[in-house]
Amino acid sequence: MSKVKGAGSRADTVTAAIRADILAGRLIPGQRLTFPELGAAHAVSVGVLREALARLVEQGIVTTVSNQGFSVIALSARDFAELTQVRTLIEPQFIRVSVLAGSTRWESEVVAAHHVLQRTPYFAEDGTAFSPAWNTAHTDFHMTLLAGCSNVYMHDGTARLRDVSALYRRWSPIRSPADEALARITTEHRDLMDAALAHDADRAETLLREHIQRAADEIVIAREFPEPSAAAQG
Template sequence: MKQGTQGSAGTGIPDPRTRGSRVPPQQRAADVDRARDLAHGAGDVRGEHTHSETPIPRPRQVLQRPSVRGQILDALRTALVGGELTPGEVYSAPALGDRFGVSATPVREAMQQLATEGAVEVVPNRGFRVVERGARELAELAEIRALIEVPVMLRLARTVPAARWADLRPLAEGTARAASSGCRATYAESDRAFHRAVLALAGNEQLVQIAGDLHRRAQWPLVGGPVTRGRADLVADAAEHLALLDALAAGEWDAVRSLVQEHFAGSA
C-alpha cells in the first residue's frame, strides 16, 4: 500500500502550522526541562522521607507529558473522523510528528492507542495504516448500539422526570449548530457528548464507556471516500436528537424505540 500523499509532505494532514495545531514551543521546552530535572533528581518533594523505601530503577526513557500525548491523540482522532487520514493509507510517526511540531514518540503512543481502538493497524518498519471499513461493519455497529441503548433509553423514559430531559436540550441544540457548520469532526464530537449525557442518567459508567467506544467507531470514515455524509445529512441527524428528547420527556416509548433505531441506522 502506498504512503499517504494528502496534505503537506505526504502525511495526509494539512500542515498544522497554518491551522494552529502545532504544540507550543513552551510546551516542548517544559518537557525538556522536566526530563533534565528528573535525570538530576530534582523531582523529589521536600519533606517526604525516602531513606526506607526500596529504590526504583530509573526508566530507560523519560515519558512524554500526558497533556502533549492527549493533544496529539485528539488531533489524530479529528483528522480521522474528518477524512484527512485516508482508509488504507500508511502514515509514519516521524512525518506526523514533524507536522505537529513534536517528536515521533507522542505521535507513536497516540497511534498505538488508535490501534487498540481498531482505527489503525501497525505496519512494521513503516508506520500505521488506517483501517479500511465498509458498510457491513457500520450496519453491525448500528445493530449493537441499538441492542445496548434502546433498552436503556426505554427504562430512562419511564424513570427520569421531564425536567431532567430539559436540562439536556442545550446539548441537543449544540449538535444542531455543529451540523449547520458542515464540519464532520465538530459534529462528531457534539454528537458523542449528547449521547454520553443521555446514557449517564442511567448511572452506569461501564455502559457509558462501552457505548462511547462503539459510537466513536461508528464515526470513522468508510473506504472509498473520506466523507460519506454532507451537511444536510448532519442537520437531519441532529434534528433527531431534539425529537428524541421530546419523546423521552413525554414517555412515548414506541417513539423512543423507533427514533433510536432509525438514528443509529443512519449514523456514519
C-alpha cells in the same frame, strides 16, 4: 513527577489532534501512520506518538498492522454492517437505562446539548454536509442522552462505536438531498429529546434504534471510499 505529567499531557493533546484529523478526513482510511511524519507534524517524541496511537487503537479508529506499525482503519461493507448490528442492539438498551435513571440535572444537560446541536451549522464552509463542529455537537448530544446511566463500560464501548460510525459517515455521500436529510435528522433529534425528558424508555429505545438504522441506510458502502495513495501510505 512533572515529566510524567508533561508526557501525559502531550499524549492527550496528540491523541486529540490525530483523532480530529482522522474524523475530519485529513488522514484517510487505510493510511499508514508513520512516526517520522507524525513526529514532524506534532513535534513530539516517538514515545508520545506510540502512546497516542495506542489510545486510538483502543478507540477503534486506528489499527496495528503486522510489521508495518499503525494505520487508520480501513472501511468495508461487511465491517459497517456488523458495526450497525452491534449499535442497534446495544445503544437502544443503553438509552433505556439512561432515561429511567436520568436526574433533573441530566434533563437540563440533554436540553442544553440539543440546543447547541440545533444552533451548530450542519454544512461545512465548502457546502458539504456534516461540518466538523456539527459532528462534535452531534456526538455530544447522543452521549448526553446516554449520560443518565453511570455504567462506564457502556459509555466507553458506545464512544468507540460512535467514532467508527462517524468515520464511515465522513467518507460516504448521503443518499437523500442534504436539506431533506437535515430536516429528517432534526426531527429525529427533537423526538429523542422529548422522549428522554418524558422518561418514556420504550419510545426512546425505539426511536434510537430507528435513528441508527436510518442513518446507516444513508451511507453508501465499499467503492465509494477512497483508496490511500502510495504517497499517503508512505
